[in-house]
Amino acid sequence: MSTTSSTIINLPDQRTATLPKRNYLNNEHGLLSWLLTGDHKRIAILYLISITFFFFIGGVFAGLIRLELLTPQPDLMASDTYNKMFSMHGIVMIFLFLVPSVPATLGNFLIPIMLGTRDLAFPKINLLSWYLYLAGGTFTLAALIFGGVDTGWTFTTPLSTHYLNTNVVTAATAIFIAGFSSIFTGLNFIVTIHRMRAPGMTWFRMPLFVWAHYAASVLMVLGTPVLAITIVLVALERTIGIGVFDPTKGGDPLLFQHLFWFYSHPAVYIMILPGMGVISEIVSTFSRKRVFGYTAVAFSSVAIALFGFFVWAHHMFIMGVSNYSALVFSLLTMLVAVPSAIKIFNWAFTLQKGSITFETPMLYAFAFFGLFTIGGMTGVFLGALGMDIHLTETYFIVAHFHYVMVGGMLMAFLGGIHFWWPKMTGRMYPESFSKLSAVTSFIGFNLTFMPQFILGYLGMPRRYHAYPAEYQVLNVLSTAGATVLGVGFLLPLLYLTWSLRYGAIAGNNPWQATGLEWQIQSPPLTENFIETPIVDHEAYDYEWLAHKTQQEVTTVG
Amino acid sequence: MHISPVLWQFLVKWLHASALFPSEASTIAPYTDALYFFLLTITAVGMVIVGILVFGFSIRYRKERHPVAIQVEGSTLLEATWTIIPLALFLVVFVWGALLYFRIYNPPVNSMNIYVVGKQWMWKAEHPGGQHEINALHVPMGRPVQLTMISQDVFHSFSIPDFRVKREVIPGRYTTVWFEATTPGTYHIFCTQYCGTKHSEMIGEVTVLTPDDYQRWTQGSTSGMSLAQNGERLFASMGCNSCHSGNAAARGPNLAGVYGSKLQLANGSEVLVNEAYLRDAILNPSQHVTAGFAPIMPTYQGQVSEDGLIDLVEYIKGLQTNYRVQQTLTTSQSNQVAPTTPGMVKP
Numbered sequence: 011m012s013t014t015s016s017t018i019i020n021l022p023d024q025r026t027a028t029l030p031k032r033n034y035l036n037n038e039h040g041l042l043s044w045l046l047t048g049d050h051k052r053i054a055i056l057y058l059i060s061i062t063f064f065f066f067i068g069g070v071f072a073g074l075i076r077l078e079l080l081t082p083q084p085d086l087m088a089s090d091t092y093n094k095m096f097s098m099h100g101i102v103m104i105f106l107f108l109v110p111s112v113p114a115t116l117g118n119f120l121i122p123i124m125l126g127t128r129d130l131a132f133p134k135i136n137l138l139s140w141y142l143y144l145a146g147g148t149f150t151l152a153a154l155i156f157g158g159v160d161t162g163w164t165f166t167t168p169l170s171t172h173y174l175n176t177n178v179v180t181a182a183t184a185i186f187i188a189g190f191s192s193i194f195t196g197l198n199f200i201v202t203i204h205r206m207r208a209p210g211m212t213w214f215r216m217p218l219f220v221w222a223h224y225a226a227s228v229l230m231v232l233g234t235p236v237l238a239i240t241i242v243l244v245a246l247e248r249t250i251g252i253g254v255f256d257p258t259k260g261g262d263p264l265l266f267q268h269l270f271w272f273y274s275h276p277a278v279y280i281m282i283l284p285g286m287g288v289i290s291e292i293v294s295t296f297s298r299k300r301v302f303g304y305t306a307v308a309f310s311s312v313a314i315a316l317f318g319f320f321v322w323a324h325h326m327f328i329m330g331v332s333n334y335s336a337l338v339f340s341l342l343t344m345l346v347a348v349p350s351a352i353k354i355f356n357w358a359f360t361l362q363k364g365s366i367t368f369e370t371p372m373l374y375a376f377a378f379f380g381l382f383t384i385g386g387m388t389g390v391f392l393g394a395l396g397m398d399i400h401l402t403e404t405y406f407i408v409a410h411f412h413y414v415m416v417g418g419m420l421m422a423f424l425g426g427i428h429f430w431w432p433k434m435t436g437r438m439y440p441e442s443f444s445k446l447s448a449v450t451s452f453i454g455f456n457l458t459f460m461p462q463f464i465l466g467y468l469g470m471p472r473r474y475h476a477y478p479a480e481y482q483v484l485n486v487l488s489t490a491g492a493t494v495l496g497v498g499f500l501l502p503l504l505y506l507t508w509s510l511r512y513g514a515i516a517g518n519n520p521w522q523a524t525g526l527e528w529q530i531q532s533p534p535l536t537e538n539f540i541e542t543p544i545v546d547h548e549a550y551d552y553e554w555l556a557h558k559t560q561q562e563v564t565t566v567g
Numbered sequence: 568m569h570i571s572p573v574l575w576q577f578l579v580k581w582l583h584a585s586a587l588f589p590s591e592a593s594t595i596a597p598y599t600d601a602l603y604f605f606l607l608t609i610t611a612v613g614m615v616i617v618g619i620l621v622f623g624f625s626i627r628y629r630k631e632r633h634p635v636a637i638q639v640e641g642s643t644l645l646e647a648t649w650t651i652i653p654l655a656l657f658l659v660v661f662v663w664g665a666l667l668y669f670r671i672y673n674p675p676v677n678s679m680n681i682y683v684v685g686k687q688w689m690w691k692a693e694h695p696g697g698q699h700e701i702n703a704l705h706v707p708m709g710r711p712v713q714l715t716m717i718s719q720d721v722f723h724s725f726s727i728p729d730f731r732v733k734r735e736v737i738p739g740r741y742t743t744v745w746f747e748a749t750t751p752g753t754y755h756i757f758c759t760q761y762c763g764t765k766h767s768e769m770i771g772e773v774t775v776l777t778p779d780d781y782q783r784w785t786q787g788s789t790s791g792m793s794l795a796q797n798g799e800r801l802f803a804s805m806g807c808n809s810c811h812s813g814n815a816a817a818r819g820p821n822l823a824g825v826y827g828s829k830l831q832l833a834n835g836s837e838v839l840v841n842e843a844y845l846r847d848a849i850l851n852p853s854q855h856v857t858a859g860f861a862p863i864m865p866t867y868q869g870q871v872s873e874d875g876l877i878d879l880v881e882y883i884k885g886l887q888t889n890y891r892v893q894q895t896l897t898t899s900q901s902n903q904v905a906p907t908t909p910g911m912v913k914p
Contacts, residue, residue, distance in 0.1 A: 160763075168738060169762060172721075173720060174763065257739025263737060297628070299636045300638060303645075329742075330740065333672065340668075344657035344661045347657055348654050351649060355649040358617060359642075361621065361624035362624050362639065363637040364636045365634055366625055366633075368625075376621065380617075387609070387614075391603075391606050395661075395668030396599065397603065398668075400731040402733070403726070403759035404726075468586050468587075469589055471758070471759040471767075475766070475767040478770075
């Protein structure tokens with residue numbers, strides 16, 4: 011397998027290879043050693059298990075939604091149940107899966123190693139952030155068990171404050187708590203990136219993965235408190251009626267929209283930026299080339315983070331905001347689309363003159379290119395003022411953000427999980443199965459969400475339990491696609507679990523990648539490095555890697 | 568190739584009954600569709616370029632053909648190219664979209680006005696001539712129609728996909744949208760903002776009629792009282808006329824001809840009197856005291872429904888003289904149906 015020319019996988023001789031005797035997984039034993047750990051790698055694993063759990067819960071809701079929409083009639087469940095389904099799907103997927111997905115798992119695991127340090131700046135706060143996440147998750151489950159919540163994930167007032175009789179406050183508490191978990195993660199990353207880089211690791215030698223996380227962390231730290239405030243105001247309005255959002259008491263319901271989207275728009279960049287970081291690493295590794303226009307890609311992350319804060323009102327174009335403020339927000343929305351285009355072209359040109367192989371992570375990266383380009387371009391549709399009037403609040407919106415969030419972020423997440431799986435566990439996953447799952451989810455995804463663009467242009471509103479009969483064909487296609495997509499997501503769960511025990515021993519650097527994380531043993535030691543690395547080369551320096559490998563061979567020989 | 572005739576019939580019927588593209592039934596629709604097709608084109612071109620780059624490079628530089636990568640630093644020229652060209656395209660889209668937005672949200676001056684009240688979970692349309700409709704709207708073809716909309720409870724959103732128009736319907740403030748239907752027929756009305764349990768049942772049909780049919784419809788379905796007449800009755804029964812009598816010594820300002828004028832307020836500011844101002848002044852009088860008057864008017868928050876407010880607003884809009892106000896004051900039974908005045912009924 012390792013000798014064919016079509017792959018770069020380079021595994022040690024399986025007859026003699028063993029996992030390293032000491033590593034972060036077997037350094038200490040027992041449940042308590044996990045629950046009280048300060049090790050960023052163990053916390054990453056804890057996060058990985060918990061977000062996977064919530065991903066499949068959210069996925070079940072998605073499946074039930076699609077099943078209901080198979081027929082135009084509201085026949086599978088009651089309207090209230092359906093409303094709870096899409097609300098819980100949104101809340102679970104956004105706050106408990108997408109926001110922590112890459113940063114809290116891959117970011118947590120890799121940022122200290124990529125920077126050449128032992129751990130994050132505040133290991134105990136890192137653990138606290140996982141417990142807060144868990145508390146948020148528990149409150150969400152409580153809201154679910156005590157009857158669910160049907161506000162939609164957007165908590166629109168005055169519906170959420172005055173008109174619903176479900177567990178709004180419980181769900182709001184869940185989001186409030188989970189928000190602090192992401193603030194702590196962001197804070198930890200910012201301090202670590204500023205203060206704990208290894209000697210010689212200058213800002214422009216950092217992998218782009220770290221740059222993307224830096225930008226996302228700034229968004230988390232500055233944006234999430236606004237969400238917390240908004241959620242508290244909703245809870246206070248609901249419980250004691252303070253009237254901030256209530257027009258009969260002189261409040262303004264539009265104020266809620268402003269506050270909510272001030273977080274929730276940057277939140278989509280919190281979700282996508284770390285995914286972009288993953289793609290940079292994968293594309294470079296499998297084309298054996300440094301990322302084309304390193305500084306352009308790095309600064310485009312920062313530009314997205316900066317502009318991302320000033321476009322929130324594009325969610326409110328039809329809500330009677332002043333025409334002129336709508337103009338400004340539309341213009342800024344067009345500007346924020348540019349850095350994403352820059353990234354796509356830079357990744358494409360990274361392939362040029364490379365030596366490309368097509369292992370699973372690369373397939374996920376290709377899926378990301380296609381789906382994210384569609385997701386990004388349809389964002390331009392929605393940013394155009396007059397177009398938005400017809401498209402907003404329809405299935406076009408649903409399709410657009412699923413293309414960005416699932417097609418973009420989830421593909422990047424899965425690509426990243428496959429890419430770093432050998433580093434995290436020391437074992438390879440079965441290559442043919444994983445390629446199958448990448449292709450399956452790509453096909454399933456397009457089949458699910460492409461018809462929704464057409465439905466949206468036809469005018470089918472989102473969050474509809476029943477719909478006019480002429481929309482059925484497209485909905486049937488979408489539901490069929492969701493089934494395929496479900497298989498595509500279930501496969502990795504199965505074979506990755508299988509590989510924990512039966513996968514081939516991966517060795518230090520199965521991909522022959524340049525990152526510092528690939529120069530140490532897999533799984534790494536608890537302290538990551540035996541001695542602090544001194545960085546004397548830029549990121550993605552394949553000549554340095556070749557030189558280093560050559561030296562190793564000569565010393566051994 | 569043989570397809571079972573049964574299956575064939577089924578497929579044909581299925582596809583005929585299903586929609587792939589909405590009909591263009593308003594003057595706005597072709598403009599919206601033009602921008603849509605432009606956007607689809609640049610998306611397709613963008614996809615083709617990215618596709619050619621990714622697949623072209625993948626084939627040309629795959630490991631079998633190109634075993635050793637050649638390191639390239641980057642290129643300022645290329646970076647500038649793919650910054651400036653997308654930016655220029657997006658700016659074109661921005662300008663185009665903005666023009667369309669202003670076209671959709673700025674009604675022509677000659678448009679006829681229909682009020683729409685949204686509530687959980689129905690649309691109530693109120694025509695000036697007194698026709699009331701639930702989850703239905705009859706409009707004439709070839710005439711600009713403005714909808715002045717308000718919600719009685721939560722956020723709703725009024726959408727007619729075949730006209731390509733949509734606007735949020737918000738509690739506590741009027742929002743407007745306009746359209747000019749071009750083809751007779753019936754089209755969907757959807758509530759597109761999630762509004763609770765029966766969100767997906769908050770649907771209706773807009774019926775576009777030829778001018779003649781519309782004339783017939785307005786005559787056939789009026790309740791006998793125009794909105795303004797309802798408003799006049801409400802005005803008298805709530806005792807508004809005792810202060811707003813138009814007398815020189817009256818405690819409230821004269822309302823005749825106030826609509827459309829610039830009003831000097833007690834706090835020094837100047838406002839244009841429109842529907843929204845009249846509504847706010849009834850609900851929140853202390854914030855809207857006309858200069859020269861004492862802030863003695865009580866709030867009517869919670870005492871008048873949105874429908875009642877619309878009636879009152881329509882009444883004050885059409886009020887040209889105080890003759891009838893004073894007449895009503897002297898009548899003992901002020902809550903009787905007021906006699907019709909010529910020129911008050913607007914079909």
